[in-house]
Amino acid sequence: MSETVIMRNGSEFEPGMEVADKVRDVGLGDTPMPQKTYVQCSCGEKYEKKVLIDECPHCHMTYAISHASADDPQNVLAAGIDY
Secondary structure, three states, X not given: OOOOXXXXXXXXXXXXXXXXXXXXXXXXXXXXXXXXXXXXXXXXXXXEEEEOEEEOOOOOEEEEOOHHHOOOHHHOEEEEEOO
């Protein structure tokens, strides 16, 4: 799971949010994963990730991965609840 980065101005930044935003900006959020991938969510549940941006069906934590990195499940990042 990614860690929150606190900027000098005090705002919080989640690295997974940036990945989700970039993938959405180029219209690839619903692109299927290139291989069967499972995510161990921070809520403790495990689910199959089918597209580049999706949510845990149990707690709605959003997980994102870039198209270029989608071949390695270790690159999946948490972006936030309902992000």
